[in-house]
Amino acid sequence: MAFLENSRVEILGFAVALVAVTTVTAYFYLNKKKPKGSLDPEKFQDFKLVKRTQLSHNVAKFRFALPTPTSILGLPIGQHMSCRGKDSIGEEVIKPYTPTTLDSDVGYFELVIKGRFKYQPNQVKAFGMLAGGSGITPMFQVARAILENPKDNTNVSYLR
Template identity: 55%
Template sequence: MSFRLTKFDFSHFRYFTEKLQPELLGGAVAIIAVGLTATYFYRRFTKVPKKCLDPNNFKEFELIKKTQLNHNSARFKFALPTANSVLGLPVGKNIIARGRDSLGEEVMRSYTPITLDSDVGYFELVVKMYPNGKMSHHFRQMKIGDKLEVKGPKGRFSYKSGQVRAFGMIAGGSGITPMFQITRAILENPKDKTKIFLLYANVTVDDILLKEELDNFVNKYPNQFKVYHVLNKPPNEWNDGVGYITKDMIQTHCPAPAKDIQILMCGPPPMNNAMTAHLNALGYLPKMQFEF
């Protein structure tokens, strides 16, 4: 990056030097020279993180770590081109991943990374792999060193700090990922005071994805983040919900209908349909609801 003084800068510099006493002129010039030199080197050598996503073209990212979370879910860590790169994904958006199914046919699916652009040099996905899932097959077969084709950002939802007073979040299974991304963005921003109330449905305790991270949020931000787990098959010692998320659970654990709140949903289609019916019955207007 080159550096030059504009005519405007020189005119102000001449005015300054003409008014300055001669005995002080030399020192002033030296100070200005030092300042200009520092500015030049700061601009020349300070690296701005490079955004990697392309909305129209797929780009390849190398798998550098794979962590099995339970019997059918894993955490995948992909390297970005340089240690100074960021994915370039706005909060609330997702990416499109492309792979091959068991028959070798091309398949594409949307995923929401659990990382933010504050995570430099890599991004992470949490993926639930279903027995007959086409993209699940691709992820199941991935080994360290393999590459994933990705493009984006995609999605209808955008988040700006403080856009609502509170979010109610209703998630099922791997539907936690967009909720986790938004929650991280809010809680890691000291200026964002948005409150979050999460209802998270799963079959067993082992199926709860990112449980350790969610527990840490509860402990670190007790006045800003609440989570209520609902399990189909709870353990003997269990104090949260049992069965499916009900209208009463939403009424108890989510913010009441208001102009400055929003309910976010992400889960299997039957679950989303049931939650929409509950929300409508409780008086949440369509503009207060968003389904990923």
């Protein structure tokens, strides 16, 4: 009988300890504050470019370091940030970009950027357009310029 009582005391002690550990762990996990984002909506900030990957002749992926290896960008999903920099010909440009990374990607963020495009009449034989969202407006402008220029023989196809 004494053996059973000692076993019950040990099991009860173990159960109490397990509940305590679980409670403390849950408290810290649930009350863990999300790290503050690295962006300041009131001013431009400098971020160091750490890697550039060429994806096509005029598209590149840029990886920027955040202030610390554990920093997050803090931009809500699907939102854009205004970026200021110099383009390939040295002109200052300010444009909105949506990062391709999430806050689970700590210490850095990435932007995929298409290079500057200037349409010239008869530059190509045919122009295929695939666009949606905010990318639709530059395509409308290019298509309109082609269609309104009687000397431009470029064929235009558009898929949305």
